[in-house]
Amino acid sequence: MKRKGLYFLIALALGGVGAAHAQDSTAGASAPSTSTSSYDDRWYIAPTVGGYYNDTDRNTNSRQIYYGLGVGRFFAPNLSVDLFIDRTKRDIDNKIGGGKWSNNNYGVAARYYFGAWDAWRPYLLGGVMGSYHHNRFDNDWAPAAELGVGVSKTITDSADIRAEAGYRYDWDDKSQPKKNGYGDWFLGFSVVSRFGAPAAAPVAAPPPAPDCSKLDSDGDGVNDCDDKCPNTPAGTIVGPDGCPQKVVIDLRGVNFKFDRPKKGEKDIKKSLAEPSADSIAILDQAVDTLNRYPQVKVTVAGFTDSVGKDAYNQSLSERRAQIVYNYLTTHGVDASRLEGPIGHGKNDPIDSNDTDAGRARNRRTELQVQQ
DSSP states (O other): OOHHHHHHHHHHHHHHHHHHHHHHHHHTTTSOOOOOSSOOOOOEEEEEEEEEEOOGGGOBOSEEEEEEEEEEEEEETTEEEEEEEEEEEEEBOGGGTOOEEEEEEEEEEEEEEOSOTTSOEEEEEEEEEEEEEESSSOEEEEEEEEEEEEEEEEEETTEEEEEEEEEEEEOOOSSSTTOOOEEEEEEEEEEEEEOSOOOOOOOOOOOOOOOGGGOOTTOSSSOTTTOSSTTOOTTOOBOTTSSBOOOOOOOTTOBBOTTOSOTTOOOHHHHBOSSHHHHHHHHHHHHHHHHHOTTOOEEEEEOOOSOSOHHHHHHHHHHHHHHHHHHHHHTTOOGGGEEEEEEOTTOSOSSOTTSHHHHHHHSBEEEEEOO
16 A cells, blocks of 8 residues: 555544544533543434545555444443444546446444543444445455544533544455455544433432431430420430420328437338338339439438427438438439438428328428429
C-alpha cells in the first residue's frame, strides 16, 4: 500500500477527533452531561461514514469512501455490541479492464471501552461479517473480519460520537482468479443516537427505621413503642405507658406497738401492732411499688403519739423510721433511693392523740415520695 494513503488516514483520524472535541465544547452549554457511574443500556443507531485504504492486490483505486448503519446497545459499562451494514464501491484499475467493484457487508461488532462513562473513552474493536461482492468477475459471498481501535465521547444524555481505525480482512477468492483474500485499512466516524428517555437514576432505599422497642428518646424508662407521652421532662415519674403518674406509697395500716421498737431491736415483726402479718403485707406492697418504679425516691420518716417526753419521742420516731428503712433495703430496694431515716417525734399527727385508736394511728412510718 502507498505511504501517502496511510498519511491520509492518519490525518483523517486526527481531524475526526478534533471535530468531536469541538462539538463537545459547543454542546456543553446546552446539553446535559451524562455523569452516571453505571451505563446507559438503551438501544441506539449509529450512522457511519469513513474511508478505505485498499489492499494493492485488489487492483482498484487505493482510496474509497464507505458508509453504513449500526444498531446496538451497551450490555455492560464497558461493552457494546452492534449489528451493522455498510457499503463501498471501488473503481477497478484500467490495466485489468476497468469497471466497478462493490461490497455490501453485514456483520456484528463488539467494542470494549476503557475509562469513565462520561470521559473520552478509548476502546478495542472486533467484528465478523459476511461480505457480498459484486463485480464483473463474480457475484458471491465471502467471510470477513475486522480489528481496530477507537475513541468515544458522550456529548448528551442520548448521543455519543466515536472515531475508529482498523484493519478488515476479506477472504474473497472469487473476484480475481489469481488473488485470494484482501486486507484493507479503514477509518470511520459515527454519531450514536439512543432511543427513548434516559432511565431515571435509581433511588436509594431509605434506611430501615430504628427499632422503637430499643429506644427511649425522653429517658423515662419506657421504650418509644409503648410511650404514649413522649418528651416528658427529665425526672418525671411515669407509668408503664410513659405518661406522668403520681406515685403514692401508702403505709397506713403499718402501726407500731406502744414504745416499740426498743433500742437495738432488729425484728420488725415484734414491733408491729397485731396482727403484724397485715402490716408486713403492706410493707411488701411498698417494696413491689418501688421495684416497679425504679426512678422513684422516697423519704423514710417515723412518728409517735404524744405520750412521753419530746426527746424520747424523737428518738423513738427515728428508731421506727430506721427499722422500716432496714426492711426495705434487705428486700431489694437500693439505699440510694431512700432519704433518711428521719424522725418527727410527736409532730404531724394524722389523728387525735386523745383516744387510743387515734394514738395507735399516729405511731407510724411514712414513705414520702419525692416528686
